[in-house]
Amino acid sequence: MAKGYGQFCPLAKAAELLCERWTMILVRELTAGSRRFNDLRRGMPLVSPTLLSRRLKQLVDAGVVEHVNDHNDSPAYDLTAAGRELRPMVEFMGAWGHRWVGSRLNEDDLDVSLLMWDIRRGVDATRFPAHRVVVQFEFSDAPQGRRDWWLVSENGETDLCMEDPGHEVDLLVRGDVRSLTEVWLCRTTLAETRRQRGIDVMGDERLGRQLPLWLQGSPLARLGEMGPYH
Structure with missing residues (x-):
């Protein structure tokens, strides 16, 4: 851990632990339900395995995370009681970031893999029937090998596939990464983006009408839309 602030202030002591690079993003992932090392990396694709291991060890040593x-x-991680107390901080920072700095999306902020991983765990699977529903996403501007994704919703659960799962596709969503990111961050609506031709939706019309309720937006962005966090 980096050299501390040299202050007895509780805020300074908390900042020594939590304000190092990637630490709060790691806490966000654990708060969102990721447990295994590879799942944590999917939510933090730019962190190296070595640095992620180091941050996990620091949080374990501090009593915030446990094995x-x-x-x-399989080996996994979870938040302790101390770690679970950080949920309001994660939600507050996410809501604040959505209202005050979240609109400043640079090209470097657009990551199709992270977007689809976040969508997979943030969709409301109860909005689709219990039987299997397959939604394919096709991105015109994603890197080769990451242009096609499949979300399979069944019995209230949603799985993310990077390769064709071999099931019949019920809905096909075509667009660019920025357009879907803006929808997911509640910066615009799916209907408005479709009107502007940023996204096209093809397939089952009945399921298509449910799509906005299923693709409801990032939980932290939705908190930001609700106004000042209480």
Whole structure:
């Protein structure tokens, strides 16, 4: 850990732990439900495995994170009681960022892999029927190998596939990365983006009408839309 502030102030002591690069993003991922190392990396694609391991160790040593076993008895991580107390801070910072700095999206901020991972865990699967529904996303401007994605919704759960799962596609969403990012961040609506031809939706009309309710937007962005956080 970097040299501290040399202050007894509780805020300074908290900042020594939480304000290092990637630490709060890691806390965000754990708060969102990621547990395994590879899942944490999917939500933090630019962090190196070495640095992620270091940040996890720091949080474990501080009593914010603990080692657990997931349902497959694989090594995983979870927030302790101290870590769970950080949820309001994550939500407050996310809501504040949405209202005051979130609109400043540079090209470097656009990441199709992170976008689809966030959508996968943020959609409201209950808006689709219990039977399997497949939504394919096709991005015109994504790098080769990351232009096509499939979200498979079934029985209230949603899986993300980077390769064709082999099921019939119910809805095809075509567009560019920025347009879908703006929709996901609640900067515009899906209907408005479709009118401006930033996104096209093809397929089952009944499911298409449910799509905006399913693709409801980033949870942190939705908090920001609600106004000052209480």
